[in-house]
Structure formats: C-alpha cells, structure tokens
Amino acid sequence: MNDVTLSPSRLREGLGVGLSSPSKLEQAHPRPLPQAGGGENGVWEVLRSVPDPEVPAVSVVDLGIVRSVTADLVTITPTYTGCPATEVIERDIRAALDAAGYRKVRVETALSPAWTTDWITPEGRAKLHAYGIAPPVPRGAAVVCPQCGSSDTAEISRFGSTACKSLWRCRSCAEPFDLFKCH
Amino acid sequence: MPSLPPIRPEDEAAARTAPHGTGAFDAVAELEPGILFNTLLRLGDDSLILGQRLGEWTGHAPSVEVDLSLANMALDLIGQATLFLDGAGKSEGQGRDGDKLAFHRDVLDFTNCLLVEQPNGDFAQTMARQFLFSTWQKLLFERLIASSDSLIAAVAEKAVKEVTYHQELSAEWVIRLGDGTEESHRRMTDGIGWMWRFVPELFEMDEVADAALTRGLFTDLTALRPEFDRIVGAVLSEAMLEVPGDQRPILGGRRGHHSEHLGHLLCTMQYLPRTYPDAVW
Numbered sequence: 001m002n003d004v005t006l007s008p009s010r011l012r013e014g015l016g017v018g019l020s021s022p023s024k025l026e027q028a029h030p031r032p033l034p035q036a037g038g039g040e041n042g043v044w045e046v047l048r049s050v051p052d053p054e055v056p057a058v059s060v061v062d063l064g065i066v067r068s069v070t071a072d073l074v075t076i077t078p079t080y081t082g083c084p085a086t087e088v089i090e091r092d093i094r095a096a097l098d099a100a101g102y103r104k105v106r107v108e109t110a111l112s113p114a115w116t117t118d119w120i121t122p123e124g125r126a127k128l129h130a131y132g133i134a135p136p137v138p139r140g141a142a143v144v145c146p147q148c149g150s151s152d153t154a155e156i157s158r159f160g161s162t163a164c165k166s167l168w169r170c171r172s173c174a175e176p177f178d179l180f181k182c183h
Numbered sequence: 184m185p186s187l188p189p190i191r192p193e194d195e196a197a198a199r200t201a202p203h204g205t206g207a208f209d210a211v212a213e214l215e216p217g218i219l220f221n222t223l224l225r226l227g228d229d230s231l232i233l234g235q236r237l238g239e240w241t242g243h244a245p246s247v248e249v250d251l252s253l254a255n256m257a258l259d260l261i262g263q264a265t266l267f268l269d270g271a272g273k274s275e276g277q278g279r280d281g282d283k284l285a286f287h288r289d290v291l292d293f294t295n296c297l298l299v300e301q302p303n304g305d306f307a308q309t310m311a312r313q314f315l316f317s318t319w320q321k322l323l324f325e326r327l328i329a330s331s332d333s334l335i336a337a338v339a340e341k342a343v344k345e346v347t348y349h350q351e352l353s354a355e356w357v358i359r360l361g362d363g364t365e366e367s368h369r370r371m372t373d374g375i376g377w378m379w380r381f382v383p384e385l386f387e388m389d390e391v392a393d394a395a396l397t398r399g400l401f402t403d404l405t406a407l408r409p410e411f412d413r414i415v416g417a418v419l420s421e422a423m424l425e426v427p428g429d430q431r432p433i434l435g436g437r438r439g440h441h442s443e444h445l446g447h448l449l450c451t452m453q454y455l456p457r458t459y460p461d462a463v464w
Contacts, residue, residue, distance in 0.1 A: 078262075078341075080258075080259060080262065080345060081259055081262035081263050081266065081338070081341055081342050081345060082257075082258035082259045082260065082261050082262025082263070082265075082345075083258075083262065084258070111266070111334075111337035111338060111340075111341055112333075112336065112337035112340055112341070113340070114337075114340045114341040114344065115341070156248060157248030157249075157251060157252065158252060158348070158351075158352050159248070159251045159252040159254075159255040159256075159352075160251065161251070162255070163255040163258055163259060163345075167248065167251075181348075183344055
C-alpha cells in the first residue's frame, strides 16, 4: 500500500508524515534550521505563544491542553473527542516548535487522563473572561455575565458555537454570551 | 460488493424459531484473532452511523440552537468513531485506518446496532432515538473505563462526559415534548414507539461480546438493563408517556443484517470517497 496522503487520522497519530516528522522536515529544508537550546523551559515558552485556534485569546497552555513537557517530547490531550481544533492545535504546536528551532521535539497526543476544565489555568480563566467568554463554573453555581458582571443570567442553549461552550444571555445588560462549560 | 452468505438448512431451521437475526454466525470460527477488532468495530460503527444521522439535521433543525446541539453531538460521535475505527484498523494490521473502514465497507460489513440507523423522522423521533441510545451508551462507557484494552478504556473515560451531556439534553426534550402540547405528546409517543423495537438488541450478548467479555475488553450488556429500565422509566413517567410493552426483538445489526435505511445512509456518506478514491481534504 503506497498511501502518502495526509489524512487527519494519520496526522493526529504523528505517523511520521508531513509536519509531525522532524526528519521529513529536515529533508524538505535544504538549509539548516536554527537550533534552540532552551530545554524544557524554552519549550514551555514557545507553547505559551501558541493560541487556541477557536479561542485565540488563550494559549494551549492556558487551556490545559499541554499535559507534559520534556526536553524532547511534548504531550498534549484533546479537549473534546470530536473537537475539530485538535488537529490544528497539533499542527500549530509543531510549526511553532520548528520555527523556534525545536525540530527534534516530538509532539504526541494522549487521551487519558481525560481533559477537564479544571486544568484551565487561573490566567486562562481571566483571559477568557476578558475576551467575553464566561469561564467554567460548577453546575448550579451563578454564571456571571462577562460584559457587565451581573449574575442575573439564563441559559439559552446547551450548546454554543462550539461543543465546549453553551449559549447564555444576561438579563441585566441584555447581551448574549458564551459560557465555557464545566467539563 | 460481497455476496450474502449461503443459506444452510440448519440456519433456515434456526431462523424459523429464533428471533430475527439470531441465526448461526458463519464468521465466528474466524473471529478468534479478531475479537478486539470486532469489539472496536461495533463501538465505532454505533458512533459513526448515529453521528452521520445527526449530521443530516444540519441546517434543517427547528431552531438555530437545536441545530447547534445536533451538530455538536454529531461531532462528539464522529470523534468517538474516529478513535475506535482507527484502533480497529491498527489491531487488524491490514493497513486500514478509520477513514478506510468508514468509507470503503459495504452495508453487510457494518456492525452497528439497528437503533442508530433508524431514520430521523421528525424532531421527536430523533430525540427518542438519542435518548434511548445515549442512556445506554453512558451506562456502557461507565463500565468500559475498566476495559483491559487501553484504547477502549481511554475513549470511554473521555467520551462518557460528553455522552452524559447528550443523555441529559435528549431526556429534557423527551420530557418537554411528551409533557407539551397534544401534538408534541403524540409525536413523542410515536417516536418512542418507532425506536422501542430496537432496544433489546442493545443488551444482546453473542459470540463476539462473550469472547470480548472473557478477555476483559468488554462488559456484560445484560447487566446494564435494570439501570437502563429505571432511568428510561423515570424520564418517560415525567414526560407523561407510557413505557411501551415488550415486543418481539429485532436483532442482527451486529452481524451485518441491517434495515433498508442503512444502505441509503451509506450512499450519501460514502459517495465522495468512493467516486474519487484519492480525494483528501
């Protein structure tokens, strides 16, 4: 079987195709890429600059998508099983690492333990709020409108623009807003 | 297109007495090495077919909020299917991935339960199907977290949170429509009535499920039934609906005996990758 297509599933598994593979990348670049020597801290620094493709106000680190970093391996986890951003995130991380010279650092995806909104960092929660998305709160707790700060809010729809958000409205300022669902 | 297996006299005799679809299973002798493959295939096919069905609503739902809900549930299910079917392909070792299994198998090779391939009908029928399936899938995934297969366990652990949401959302609609107007009540009664025939299959244990259970990959489906009945009974009661009486069970989806509806679904789903086999995004 001579299958050289970049199907999403192959990309996701990082089977040595395209951007997931440093060796292929090296072949594709006749000139040497810069080499970075920042180690783990340097890799974290790069990851903090990679925005989530759906909510660009927060980084993949803020969202708790990055589970671990070593000098040669970044482990990430998808938010939702069917989240279409998962592939884009892996690609963006690969590109950012390559651009910063971390060509030999692999990116792998782990499903377990399952991602939870508890892993969103305090900075991430603050950034979501500032961006106009209410950060997750436990079921039954008051949802605060990110526009005007009122707690007089009501759910409109259990699913919002993406699977990870539900749609709410504020009764005080009459604005609709997204709530990042507790997951 | 594979041809149907030959009908042997003993199969015919068994089919006359047993419920539809419980006849002898020719492939069982070849299954031994493929227990994991078949288990992953069943899990993946359930999610794939229901995901495709829900996708049919996109742009047609009663309101934009409902449209989003159905599309997002479809996305969760397709995500499950991708993981399960990619895993199935890997365990098979024949170079097939999730896309190959989804788009290049014929209807006789699909192992989903009959419930998920039932037509959408009206919104009430869709929600009746979703409620019965998600209630079952949640109970199933809660147990599969303990599977001896790390992929099944990881997907179950991850997806059970999403399925909980599907179950709550569909239960709310069953109650809202059942305990709504005269017309919405009638439609939800019809929806549950249509889907109820396919409930017994969800709890069927056959050769593949038994073998998977023995290996610790799977769980005893019959043990889920009391909890399922309790949850469904409570929701239908709140929805002012009767729990339908026992019916002659219709089985066979797990062994490739499907209703006419699945072929039509596959025609739409598989058209592009089969017409242009090398097409990629």
